[in-house]
Amino acid sequence: MSASDFFLNVSIWRVICVGVIGTLAVGNLAWMMRRRGVRDGFTRKLNHFGLSILSAAMLFGLPDEIFVPTSIATSLCVIIIYAWSSLSKNQYIAAVIASNVRDRDLPNGNFFVFLPLVSGQLTTYTALAIVNPLYAKIAFCAMGLGDGLAEPIGMRFGKRQYTVKDVFWRVRNTKSIEGSSAVFAVSFAACGIGLILSSSVDVVTTLALSLGFALTMTGVEATAPRGMDNMLIVGTGAAFLHFLAG
Template identity: 30%
Template sequence: MMSSWWMAPVSLWLQLGLVGAWIGLIGLSAEWLYRTKLASPEVVRKVVHIGVGNVILLAWWLQTPAWLGISASIAFSAIAFLSYRFPILPGINGVGRKSLGTFFYAVSIGLLIGYFWTIEQPEYAVLGVLVMTWGDGLAALVGQRFGKHPYTLWGIQKSWEGSFTMAIASFIVSSSILVNVQGNIWQSWIISLAVALWATGLEAFSKFGIDNLTVPLGSAAVAFLLSTLLFLG
């Protein structure tokens, strides 16, 4: 009994320590880049976007309990929302435009963990978060740097280069997770393609940063529903 009592707190504290250390490293790196002006504010924002999103992999690997992930999501959602009004996170929100994207991002992680962790299928939460993490992050960077062919959708300007990057990154993320979980079978590849196309469409509408909510939730939902239909069928 003493052994099990001792191991549970150590395991939980280890999880908190690893996640906290990772987020702290990302935060310090972002602030350093922002203050030294070695990178533009938008690049700094995407460094945080990609870095923080990968915490979901730690949570999956460490089998972090759902309540802990949800609690962290609530805390970061509150901080992100307050920073929208006050200069709490200048390195993240100093891009010269008002957006609730960071807030939506934190909320989406909490919602995905809250649902898929409780039904013991965390891979779909991981898929949704990482599609947003890598797909949207890389699409923005590529679009701004190499976007030579713009298009306008619902009053929002995007580039074909950025959207193509979103589709490729989303497909790579989805297939990597699904092939690892489901196996190297045709269903995994078809579902990954569907997720990539759906996520790219959702990302095209990013007004007010709403894509930080619709892309992860929509990607996870499509992967989960298609997996259920194809494997039950």
């Protein structure tokens, strides 16, 4: 595909709906909840989960030749909005970043917003370019929906907690069995549904791949260094399916 064809295949209205309207709407909703006392882990993941759901609903049904350029354009738009938000004094624009920053990440709150955002998007672009786009979509769902639910579920229902050493930042990250179970369930469902709809493998193989994929994604989410989980989930998930599903 030439550069001109790439840009011509971008669905502009979808980019605006997800990248501009969606980002600002979800960010302001999350900030309103934050100001009313909702914990920062919930509001941060509302942004993560909400944009992932909106992206999947608006983009995943498109043919690959439209899906890929539109997804990339949408991701770039989201990053631009977040960058604008980090500099803006307008309360509605600034709310996007404010609703994403966790108190435990201060004084480097913005850094821990942009690190997973940018690294996750770049890894998604790479996966879309290198492997079957279906595998990138499944890995994106594990990251966007599974990881997006893990922290809120862990905070609300997490009774069985455990800690994992973060070898990169040299701290210990607290996880929960309940949160990790959410990653497993969503990853298993995303892989199974994606493979079944594509009719690429038989039922037994689909179940085996889905189980292996879900276990892998759960392990990656649990052990990933802070801020690097988006990148590692998408990259590992896409690679897993590429090498094992063919």
